[in-house]
Amino acid sequence: MEKRRLGRTDIDVTSVCLGTMTWGEQNTEDEAHTQLDYAMDRGINFIDAAEMYPVPGRAETQGRTETYIGNWIEARKNRDQYILATKVVGRSEMTWTRDSENLTRQTPAQIDEAVEKSLKRLKTDYIDLYQLHWPDRPINGFGFHSYEDYATDDMVAFEDILGALNRHVEKGNIRHIGLSNESSWATMKFLQVAETNGWPRMVSNQCVYSLVARRFDYERAEIAMREKVGLLAYSPLAMGMLTGKYDSGPTPKGSRKDLFPTFLGRYDLAKAAIGDCNETAKKLDLTPTQFALKFVESRQFVTSNIIGATTMDQLAENIDAHEIDWTEEMEKEAHRIHQSYRSPVA
Template identity: 30%
Template structure:
């Protein structure tokens, strides 16, 4: 699948490339990331390959990420209109201002105007709630976002890094009141972070939200750079928290990725990205790159097709332990199915309340 084989995002008609270019690394303001020149080159290459979906946030590199994008494409109206530019609100860029961030009406409207100026555009294609603000009623947030859509300053809205129950509440309020609904869900999702499969992924499927995973390579841990063989000498640099992800479990997954990559004559990163992009509910995976070489390598993951056996091996190795009631419901569904096959999935009849040894719970 090439980058210009577009998909619709969730239950909407918005067409986006199967990979989304994440711009969190645009700018060196935080001591790591890409220079302005390199960021512009990455943007151009992504667009040249057919990519049209770009994701940033007001908080990324203190607003510089948005400005780099705006300065580079804002002057070309035709190019800008061809792109789907997504940005986020909630982050506070103004120390000491309690309304400088969050999801209340005042902060949302101000953040939108500021992002429009930095992006040098008069509309945002997809405006993400960056993360849940527990101090603001969700109906206030949804009403403000609907007003932005009605005004034409925002085309669609999405939600990121928010509990499933709160997303559901916001979505149902929007449906009942005829407001603009969420069309996308942005969450961390990778072979090393699959707990979202318990609540968030099923919720997205039920409510028609297209999932756009971030950190599909777990902050570069699954890039192929780190292996069991070089564990003593090669350590993550830049973001301090990344080193904590390298443990025995990670190396076991990397070992399997190396085995599969060798079979397919490809790279570890491409295998890891291919696994994420093929997951149920995933529309477009967010990939980051600090160099053109990284971008070119990651985009080629769209050419990788894992076999059912390879997918099953990765699934079994990384299966998450889900919170209640996930495991209990698996048992209940088998009982309800009566040992039949439903939707192609076989079930095994187990008497309710009785273990295989005949003991009661």
């Protein structure tokens, strides 16, 4: 399993990361523990979670994913063998994540509350990578297609956010910090504030990225390379669309499209591109999964590719897909697809 440096830290993470957002909704705790054991046996040393997981976010299930992981940590007693990441929600109406708030924000007080709750659920003394799940600013971070400005006084100051995170780093609760679904401008602002104050730098930016979602290439990739704020790519299979399982026939029972059809709405306008990707894979003597996952791993600015699965067969296939060699012919086809459709998914 290939390892890559996490930002400017001294940590090497595997180029494949185990995603966990289905645990507690589509997966039981026993299934989650089986996935964790298998991933570790296959050499993966990177686990990604979030305080709001599982998805879709609901008061009834919030925190289950971290709780499942925490019980596994307690049982296995192997905390020093992997890198554990989790996230704090951004501006939202998920008030159930806080004890008494009308809106979730990334204020110092709410960050403090979120960190302590995650540590308790995870049953650990420290989090290796703590990420801002999405911005505190009132911007459309999901399904973005056009920019609309906002009042800058309606945001928690970067200094306040980073200062709060720094205090947890100093306490030893957090080792490193990162972003998620963040813009180029804000990424650079966080780096500027960190340098000015001698505070920790952001080491990563977790964003959607796949053969049909390549907006990261346009600006943030250069920041990833020059500033060492690497991409942690999520939805590399476009929520299963790039596996080919939705190409024809009835929707598989128990799949995300079956259970949560509105979740896949952002892919409705990308059907032609998705079909091209899956057919191209077959012409290259690959499975659609191999083509999609190896493409993401092959990008220079990607630190780790976050895979998720609801069955063990899917998990094994996803890990195996990274073992093929990325060829010049595959690169040409990926480029052709991008030229033809650009980034139909944002």
